[in-house]
Amino acid sequence: MTLASQIKHAAEDAFKRLYPDIHIDCTMITVNQTKPEFKGDYTIVLFPFLKLLKQKPDAIGKQLGDFLLDKTDLFSAYEIVSGFLNLTIRDTCWGAFILNHFTDTRFGDKCKADCRVMVEYSSPNTNKPLHFGHLRNIFLGAAMAEILKANGKQVVKANLINDRGIHICKSMVAWERYGTGDTPERIGVKGDHLVGDYYVKFNDVYKQEIAKLAADGMDEKTAEKEASIMKEAQNMLRKWEAGDTDVKSLWQMMNSWVYKGFDVTYKKLGVSFDKVYYESDTYLLGKKIVEDGVRKGVLYKKEDGSVWVDLKDEGHDEKLLLRGDGTSVYMTQDLGTAKLKYDEFKLNQSVYVIADEQNYHMNVLKIVLKKLGEPCAHGIYHLSYGMVELPSGRMKSREGNVVDADDMVEEMINLAKEQTEQAGKTEGFSKDELVKLYETIGLGALKFYLLRVDPKKKMIFDPKESIDLHGFTATFIQYAHARICSILRKENVPLVPDATKFQSFTQSAPLLPLETKIILALEEYPLILADAGAEFNPSSICNYAFQLAQMFNTFYDAHSISKAESEEKKQLRLMIIIMTASILRHSMHLMGIRMPEKM
RNA sequence: GGUCCGGUAGCUCAGCUGGAUAGAGCACCAGCCUUCUAAGCUGGGGGUCAUUGGUUCGAAUCCAAUCCGGGUCACCA
Known part of the structure; x- marks a missing residue:
């Protein structure tokens, strides 16, 4: 307590x-x-x-x-x-607290409970590489998964890949038309980028064709439907659904390029998944649920065969669940996937990390599942986050005005390198160690930048302004940690000493205000951790860790640890900084941020 | 238009289950490296917490209305 x-x-x-x-x-x-x-x-x-x-x-x-x-x-x-x-x-309370907990590297963790939670995140389309907006999603999901684990949940990290539909057909058509047999290997372009380039190409050509038709006197709406490249894409989608072998093999080839590309990015980001779903596998499952719903009378069929649900009681309109031709829509497959997840893992809770533009969709998903009497309905939680925008507005892949995820990561690592060299802090590191350090700092700064803000707030990122490595950043926290490690090295005290260390410590001298202040903050950590889990909000942990690091820096400046006034004070302060480092590491580990021992 | 979310320092954000004089970071100004890493520390300037009204001993926080910005309301995903 x-x-x-x-x-x-x-x-x-x-x-x-x-x-x-x-x-x-x-x-x-x-x-x-x-x-x-x-x-x-x-x-x-x-x-x-x-x-x-x-x-x-x-x-x-x-x-x-x-x-x-x-x-x-x-x-x-x-x-x-x-x-x-x-x-x-009482000072003796603080003294007892620090003595009891300073070697506890899992301070704040809750015991494993019988509560299974799935966190779905990333969930990309396969027609384009990941961009800055996806990074917010991925880091949020990965952080939430770790936070929930620390709160005692059994967590399944899931990725639902949207690998079918008109979007990938667009890339396929453009590649067929203009690709001249290019492959990632042949031209040395990462697979997801290559496919994304053709997605952009499709839209360029599409626009030109519309403009041409319009110039010939066709009105714009008709031109959008009549443009030949769009017709080709739609035709390809129909062939795909009919199981055309040529289309399927093209689809498989291009998707496999994308997956290889994604894997590289995920690895670089340090994120992973326990379970990957593909919509091409799950999109048919929803149909059965919908058909059952019609039989039960919860849903109704219109004359053209389309299936709808009436949501007027919930303050919404009616919503289509199955097209007149029997093909499924977005909602259909989500109904199926929700049930599949639940049945497969016996989930108590299912978290969806999805941008707030889909608030309505997620709301309806939950209502429909409830109406259908599906037990998975009540465990659904939409972790809704605001989109990342550029100063010029929203990022649109089809217009190519996106900040690419891979580029961003590379830029951040370069920035870390630049600033480390500039500060003259490269001495005593091997080449390999430096490479790792730059990655730790660069990636840490990127993750922290995206996680430190309340998820539900949208954020604007200006690519012209690089992400800072000073102030409220991961670098600041890493630096405080490295300083602590440096002291412990000099004092020959391990980062995590044996619990019997300082057994002889007795608290007799009054605590200084700054000593109390840090211990009080340390004591508070379990509460912060529990809150972040309950609120699905990693940013509160970022704020806490920053404040703790700040307190340490202030302390470091005001009082010496190695040359403390007495042996008792030295022991006390060593315990304080050991536990501080431990909590900084613990909290940043939840964010997927590594903590260097030297920097 | 219906509905949901946001509006706090020049900028980016904390604080929002009501509590003391509204806090950080960046930027700006002034200091601090013979002493454990200056990617740091200390101090300073900078606020009509969008507006108005209400509830309360007490409101940035709760309620209502208004203004501004955005999302969404597809046989798209």
């Missing part, structure tokens, strides 16, 4: 004893950290009790403070300032 909630319970208990006739429960008690300008560590707000107890704040505070001081061994002092009861935690 965290200290804050211990205090809450102690206060609840105190009220019970002091005012047996009046009911005050935990939910009415607010415990905050005391503002730095006042003396104390935690604060109980007294205002809510004035009416109930019919007393002045000072009187309540005094009784409560006296009781807590007297009947518990948590506090050494209290002070009442205009309606706030500021409590000071």
